[in-house]
Amino acid sequence: MPLKVSPSIIAGDQARLGDEVRAIEAAGADMVHLDVMDGHFVPNLTLGPGIVKDLRPHARLVFDCHLMLSEPGRYVEAFAGAGADRISIHVEVPGAADVLRAIRALGKAPGLALNPDTPPDDAVRLAADVDFFLVMTVHPGFYGQKMIAETLDKIGLLVQTMRALGRDPAVQVDGGVTPENAGRIEAAGATEVVAGAAVFRAADYRQAIEALRRGTRDR
Ligand code: DX5
Ligand code: ZN
DSSP states (O other): OOOEEEEBGGGSOTTOHHHHHHHHHHTTOSEEEEEEEBSSSSSOBOOOHHHHHHHGGGOOSEEEEEEEOSOGGGTHHHHHHHTOSEEEEETTSTTHHHHHHHHHHTTOEEEEEEOTTOOSHHHHHTGGGOSEEEEESSOTTOSSOOOOGGGGGGHHHHHHHHHHTTOOOOEEEESSOOTTTHHHHHHTTOOEEEESHHHHTSSOHHHHHHHHHHTOOOO
């Protein structure tokens, strides 16, 4: 299976987000990644449910919302109502298990994200409550950073854990993904990549998405 590609609109033109979402849909993206930051869990601020709601009519793409929030439980209902299809929260926040179940109860796909320095153990324990894992390969907050390659070592255990539960493994890699390292990411067992700069800073979105999906081998 080729890697699924979820372009992150944080790297797009923030004054033209509707156009950017339509453009990546037309360019063949599998999803759109919406990075939600609260200036507390991460040192940056981005968008809220109002923007997600207004973007929703612009595309049929799966809306893949990544909540980098200290208190995601306060907002999951708002994002679900705004049109999120998948909602990922971080394993580092207190009460993550309850929030994952709340996302499921809202009829949305729950995902669990791990920061680069977070060992996989707690995430493994919550595997039954998630539809996918999100392995952060940069410290979250900003697009355009360089991938921390050692973080890919966690993927194998997460894949194994999902298989042991009889599930198809779904592991998304987020941060510093490029056509040059996509092959290595795929070989590590990931099924999806998020890409900010690699898509939105490219001259041609379609070519950029296809280059990521092909996973140019650099091993
Ligand atoms: C990082 C975000 C990522 C990131 C992706 O805080 O969660 O989605 O901005 O951008 P690139 O692919 O440029 O690292
Ligand atoms: Zn993200």
